[in-house]
Amino acid sequence: MPTLTPPPPxxxxxxxxxxxRTPQGPGSGGKPPYRKRTGGGGDGESWDGKGGRGPGERLRxxxxxxxxxxxxxxxxxxxxVVVFLVEKGAYHVDHGIVVNTWHAIPIxxxxxxxxxxxxxxxxxxxxxxxxIFHEQHVMDEWLGLGKPAARQALPWLLATAVLGILFLAxxxxxxxxxxxxxxxxxxxxxxxxxxxxxxxxxxxxxAHLAVGILGxxxxxxxxxxxxxVETRQVWLDTTAWYWHCMGLFWIGLFxxxxxxxxxxxxxxxxxxxxxxxxxxxxxxxxxxAL
Amino acid sequence: xxxxxxxxSWSWWRRNVFTTDYRVVGRLYLLLALKAVxxxxxxxxxxxxxxxxxxxxxxxxxxxxxxxxxxxxxxHGTMMIFFVLTVAPQMGFACLIAxxxxxxxxxxxxxxxxxxxxxxAASFVVLLLAAFVPGGAPISxxxxxxxxxxxxxxxxxxxxxMDLWLVSIALFCVGAVLGxxxxxxxxxxxxxxxxxxxxxxLTVWSWLxxxxxxxxxxxxxxxxxxxxxxxxxAGTSFFVPASGVINGMLVNARGHDGSPLLWLHxxxxxxxxxxxxxxxxxxxxASMLLAGFSRRRVPGYRTMIxxxxxxxxxxxxxxxxxxxxxxxxxxxxxxxxxxTMAIALPSAIKVMSWLVTxxxxxxxxxxxxxxxxxxxxxxxxxxAGGLTGPILAxxxxxxxxxxTFFVVAxxxxxxxxxxxxSLFGATYYWFPLMTGRMMNERLGRWxxxxxxxxxxxxxxxxxxxxLAGEPRQYAQLTGIPGPxxxxxxxxxxxxxxxxxxxxxxxAAQVLFLVNLWRSTxxxxxxxxxxxxxxxxxxxxxxxxxxxxxxxxxxxxxxxxYPQWEQLVQQPLDxxx
Numbered sequence: 059m060p061t062l063t064p065p066p067p068x069x070x071x072x073x074x075x076x077x078x079r080t081p082q083g084p085g086s087g088g089k090p091p092y093r094k095r096t097g098g099g100g101d102g103e104s105w106d107g108k109g110g111r112g113p114g115e116r117l118r119x120x121x122x123x124x125x126x127x128x129x130x131x132x133x134x135x136x137x138x139v140v141v142f143l144v145e146k147g148a149y150h151v152d153h154g155i156v157v158n159t160w161h162a163i164p165i166x167x168x169x170x171x172x173x174x175x176x177x178x179x180x181x182x183x184x185x186x187x188x189x190i191f192h193e194q195h196v197m198d199e200w201l202g203l204g205k206p207a208a209r210q211a212l213p214w215l216l217a218t219a220v221l222g223i224l225f226l227a228x229x230x231x232x233x234x235x236x237x238x239x240x241x242x243x244x245x246x247x248x249x250x251x252x253x254x255x256x257x258x259x260x261x262x263x264x265a266h267l268a269v270g271i272l273g274x275x276x277x278x279x280x281x282x283x284x285x286x287v288e289t290r291q292v293w294l295d296t297t298a299w300y301w302h303c304m305g306l307f308w309i310g311l312f313x314x315x316x317x318x319x320x321x322x323x324x325x326x327x328x329x330x331x332x333x334x335x336x337x338x339x340x341x342x343x344x345x346x347a348l
Numbered sequence: 349x350x351x352x353x354x355x356x357s358w359s360w361w362r363r364n365v366f367t368t369d370y371r372v373v374g375r376l377y378l379l380l381a382l383k384a385v386x387x388x389x390x391x392x393x394x395x396x397x398x399x400x401x402x403x404x405x406x407x408x409x410x411x412x413x414x415x416x417x418x419x420x421x422x423x424h425g426t427m428m429i430f431f432v433l434t435v436a437p438q439m440g441f442a443c444l445i446a447x448x449x450x451x452x453x454x455x456x457x458x459x460x461x462x463x464x465x466x467x468x469a470a471s472f473v474v475l476l477l478a479a480f481v482p483g484g485a486p487i488s489x490x491x492x493x494x495x496x497x498x499x500x501x502x503x504x505x506x507x508x509x510m511d512l513w514l515v516s517i518a519l520f521c522v523g524a525v526l527g528x529x530x531x532x533x534x535x536x537x538x539x540x541x542x543x544x545x546x547x548x549x550l551t552v553w554s555w556l557x558x559x560x561x562x563x564x565x566x567x568x569x570x571x572x573x574x575x576x577x578x579x580x581x582a583g584t585s586f587f588v589p590a591s592g593v594i595n596g597m598l599v600n601a602r603g604h605d606g607s608p609l610l611w612l613h614x615x616x617x618x619x620x621x622x623x624x625x626x627x628x629x630x631x632x633x634a635s636m637l638l639a640g641f642s643r644r645r646v647p648g649y650r651t652m653i654x655x656x657x658x659x660x661x662x663x664x665x666x667x668x669x670x671x672x673x674x675x676x677x678x679x680x681x682x683x684x685x686x687x688t689m690a691i692a693l694p695s696a697i698k699v700m701s702w703l704v705t706x707x708x709x710x711x712x713x714x715x716x717x718x719x720x721x722x723x724x725x726x727x728x729x730x731x732a733g734g735l736t737g738p739i740l741a742x743x744x745x746x747x748x749x750x751x752t753f754f755v756v757a758x759x760x761x762x763x764x765x766x767x768x769x770s771l772f773g774a775t776y777y778w779f780p781l782m783t784g785r786m787m788n789e790r791l792g793r794w795x796x797x798x799x800x801x802x803x804x805x806x807x808x809x810x811x812x813x814x815l816a817g818e819p820r821q822y823a824q825l826t827g828i829p830g831p832x833x834x835x836x837x838x839x840x841x842x843x844x845x846x847x848x849x850x851x852x853x854x855a856a857q858v859l860f861l862v863n864l865w866r867s868t869x870x871x872x873x874x875x876x877x878x879x880x881x882x883x884x885x886x887x888x889x890x891x892x893x894x895x896x897x898x899x900x901x902x903x904x905x906x907x908x909y910p911q912w913e914q915l916v917q918q919p920l921d922x923x924x
Contacts, residue, residue: 118537119456119457119533119537119538122532122533122536122537123456123457123529123530123532123533126528126529126532126533126563127525127529127563129563129564130525130528130529130563130564130566130567131567133563133564133567133568134567134568134570134571137567137568137571137572137614137617138571140610140613140614141571141575141586141610141614144607144610145586145605145606145607145610148605148606148607149605150589150590150591150605152590152591157590157605158605159590159604159605160605251584251585251586251604251605251606254578254582254583254584254586258575258578258584
């Protein structure tokens, strides 16, 4: 059915009267905007009838909001990374021995497969996003000639959702494998914080992906049932950028446990002190003092 | 349409719960802050009684136990910092005023914003519940340093009470980030025609900066709260050091190398920006109100914008100055000392601008309106509390002063009093927008003078007791043997002076409550633009507006040029 949006309301600015300019008179804050869009989008209206209509108007709101949300989210994951690095380097002294209880976790090989799946899903998501913005098809949809853009986006969207679910299943497998190994290790040595950190950040990332899959399902509903082409575009666009970001976050997080192990620490305080003495600028004086 | 008129036509549920109107949500935030400030003030009253007369028998209570004092301390701090100084200026007034000041017709995401409020309201309820569970409220202060906050056996309130505290904080973070994202998007996307960045009122710039800080800082605090909950219940030990002993009990027997310092980093990464979230809106308001009532431009408008942003940026780079005595690397301390002292620069520029604005203004409103008095009070506290900032920023001086009442005096002047004075100023100033009535002028003046005298009388002596060595966060300072006891006994008269002053300060607030109540129902009806302000929240409601100049433009003899110009809508198909 044709879904024509009503034409934009037209505003005619009143003829401006020239106010006498006193020495302290008005007019700060830059040149007066006349025939030039300044400020925000108003309320979906633009007084000179130029610009500010259509899907761009709503995307102009959702995109900044998503960016700010993802900045906060990135800070959250970043602090998890900081925690990981701090715990990795932490040590204590037990009866004169410097002890670092960190045991690097063995990476389950399925995680590499998961990474590939997630990257692939980002590609399918981008294909879905691009097809919903295909100019010709969008024009057809706007005129009410079927839903060609939505029809093209739908399979890619489904593929993304399937790949996302596959990724989550893969993560679950990895946790199970690690859990079994940890149970085995715990029998004879202390389980390390590395497991906890790993579970924590993969867990939070999986929760974020689950939200993404909810978003994909919502997109599915919107593609099928939403009346306005703008609604479909806004939902798909927002979900797509969120999804891409989750892929990016995953690569950042996965690089941590996979990354090179820290250089071995000196195991005994004596060694630690001798290291300081021999590398310090006052090594000769200190050696003499000792 | 004024808020009161709009509300009259709505049902109770729509008015109070399922509302997405920014004015109503803003009012809900402010009412929540009012409840929290009342509770927090009563808690502080009991703390002051206990410090002055530790063996007094309180009615229905008896003699206060040390853990009860610490629980009061924790709840007072949490209540005031989260639910008053964050909620009221950065969420309440921002939600109520910012959309109007930028000429927006609505928030970008009204439902998300409203959801943010209800999550914060839930967080408030959870925090209150912490006082009523077995063991009572947590006792590790509003900063909740581990390992004492990570171990349930560390104290009476550290079991269920501490869990609820953490859940409350985590909820608060979620609500704050939602509100922050919505506010940021609104300010960026919903400005009306002609509202360029250079014309944005300084209050809006402050809220923008504050919202950015909110998004950055509360995300990290959420992480910290989740990790501490894991330490308490999921068997991890992110913050518990290996083989520590608490109350004669071995904790973390598995020997994981948790780091309490890590919590401090995560917490203060949030904890310092929140100071600026609390006080930046006051700074913006001071600029706008002092200029408005002095009938002058804001001197150096762009500089004021730049200093607001600079304070926001530096505000996230100096959290380490809370940790000078916590085992921070001395080199890191030096860096944090430098960033801390650097913030004096934009702050001093702001103070200069305020002083220049009010200095010998020929067309200033006389007598000084009540909101202006409060903002002058804000400036006074900002200077008085700010001057001790560079002192505490020195790691060497801080190592002596950090755990004394000197710090209590510092942050109660710069954050609590300055923040609260800006809130009072905002309330007296924007009250007509909320209710359509003016607040009583005479009561307002009494309220102001009593409050400022009592506030200085309460918090200035704390500098002296702190310099003398009176420690903070101690439940009892009497009956200690040896020279320390003798020293503290000499300070006892000053303790009593502080307590009496605090009671006068609290009593003065009754005037405010009376004024609030009376003016809401029977105050003088406010004219359209009672202060002849230039910013958009005072523009005639329901009109299509365009902004044609910056704020605070005044002609000769105080003639005000409002920012807006009305647009005439030409109907397409005749009248509807």
